[in-house]
Structures are given as structure tokens and as C-alpha cells.
Amino acid sequence: MEKFFLQYLTVLSFSLLLASACTQTAEEEQQAAVQAPEALPDSVYLSKGGEVVQKTFATLSSHLKANLQKKGVEGAVAYCHLNAYPLVDSLSRAYGAQIRRTSLKVRNPQDAPDAYEQKALAKAAAAHEKGERISPWIERLPAENSAQGEVAYYAPIYTLPLCLKCHGTPGETLAESDYAIIKKYYPDDQAIGYQAGDWRGLWSIRFKE
Numbered sequence: 001m002e003k004f005f006l007q008y009l010t011v012l013s014f015s016l017l018l019a020s021a022c023t024q025t026a027e028e029e030q031q032a033a034v035q036a037p038e039a040l041p042d043s044v045y046l047s048k049g050g051e052v053v054q055k056t057f058a059t060l061s062s063h064l065k066a067n068l069q070k071k072g073v074e075g076a077v078a079y080c081h082l083n084a085y086p087l088v089d090s091l092s093r094a095y096g097a098q099i100r101r102t103s104l105k106v107r108n109p110q111d112a113p114d115a116y117e118q119k120a121l122a123k124a125a126a127a128h129e130k131g132e133r134i135s136p137w138i139e140r141l142p143a144e145n146s147a148q149g150e151v152a153y154y155a156p157i158y159t160l161p162l163c164l165k166c167h168g169t170p171g172e173t174l175a176e177s178d179y180a181i182i183k184k185y186y187p188d189d190q191a192i193g194y195q196a197g198d199w200r201g202l203w204s205i206r207f208k209e
């Protein structure tokens with residue numbers, strides 16, 4: 001995770017550098033003003049998205065670690081099953097953003113990707129297959145039912161050794177008995193077979209523009 005933050009900071013400082021280094025021509029400025037007078041630059045959303053992810057990750061992982069220690073995998077799964085969504089929802093309200101995690105292989109069907117997230121996952125998967133490290137990025141989504149569009153922030157989720165207890169290979173890194181418990185809660189679970197360092201999915205954060 002430390003690596004991830006370092007990488008995130010690098011991307012952030014690089015994009016801030018870019019933002020300050022680029023001076024728009026008068027024509028471009030005029031065009032931008034016509035399109036979206038109040039649109040904030042990408043760098044602002046990259047930075048806000050990074051902050052939301054950092055806070056959400058810290059919250060989820062501290063609860064996860066505490067529950068694993070106290071109650072083992074069974075207790076931690078039961079805890080996550082009940083509490084992961086309410087925890088993330090209250091952070092969503094606090095930040096005025098929609099916070100989600102999604103993946104090509106989901107455990108919780110509620111985390112299945114929507115059409116935009118599917119494209120984002122395909123893009124990240126392509127980068128990952130080429131052996132590239134996935135960097136956070138933003139996309140401006142068109143307004144659908146209102147005049148207001150949304151800004152999507154995506155950042156990669158990589159698998160850490162700790163995650164294998166619940167997302168590893170059954171009979172190897174994931175105990176068969178623990179896997180049976182997971183299947184009780186999530187009969188359609190696909191989120192197994194990962195190794196440490198594998199790309200697991202994406203953070204998907206949406207801000208109102």
C-alpha cells in the first residue's frame with residue numbers, strides 16, 4: 001500500500017506540475033468557458049479523489065484488521081458483510097461523493113460495474129496486461145437526467161498479502177473452511193485466486209461537477 005501512496009503522490013505532483021506549467025491560449029480559455037464555466041481542473045479532482053480513497057482505505061482496513069485479530073476470518077467476513085457498506089456510505093455523505101469499489105471478479109454483486117466502470121476496468125486491465133502500473137485518472141461523465149455532469153475518479157486496488165486470507169486460492173492461501181463461510185454469504189463469489197501484488201480492481205469515486 002505504501003507503494004500505492006507513493007505512486008499516487010508522484011502522479012499527483014506530476015499532474016499539479018503539468019497544470020501549472022500549461023498556460024491555455026486565449027482561444028482555448030474561451031472555449032472552456034463556453035463549455036463549462038464552473039468546471040474545475042482535473043488536478044483538483046485527482047487530489048480530492050486521492051484523499052477520499054486514502055481515508056476510505058484507512059477506515060476499511062483498520063476495521064478489517066481489528067476484526068481479523070479478534071474474531072478470525074469468519075468474524076471479519078460477518079463484520080464486513082454487515083458494515084462495509086454503511087461505513088462507506090457515511091464517508092460518501094461526508095465527502096459529498098459516491099464511493100465504490102469494483103472489479104472484473106466481484107464478491108458482492110452490489111459491487112458489479114456499471115457501464116462506465118466496465119470501460120474503466122477494461123482500460124485498466126489492458127494497461128495491467130501490458131505490464132504497466134495503473135495510475136489514478138479522471139473522466140468527465142455526461143449529464144444524463146440533469147444539467148449537471150459527474151466527474152469519475154478511478155484508482156487501482158492491488159492485492160496485499162493480508163488480502164489472500166479471503167481472496168487467495170482455496171486450499172492454499174485461503175483455507176477451505178474460510179472459503180465455505182465466504183460462499184455462505186456470497187454464493188456467486190468470483191473474487192478468489194489472487195496472489196500478492198495482483199491487480200484486484202478499481203476505486204470508483206463520483207463527484208458532481
Ligand code: HEC
Nearest residue numbers: 076077080084101105106107108111158162163166191201
Ligand atoms: C476477512 C476477509 C477479507 C479480507 C482479509 C479482505 N477482503 Fe475484500 N472482501 C471481503 C468481503 C466479505 C467482501 C464483500 C463485502 C464488501 O462489499 O465489502 C470483499 C470485497 C472486496 C472488494 C469489492 C469488490 C467485490 O469483489 O465485491 C474489493 C476491491 C476487495 N474486497 C479487495 C480487498 C483487498 C485489496 C484486501 C486486502 C487489503 C481485502 N479485500 C481483504 C472479504 C475480505
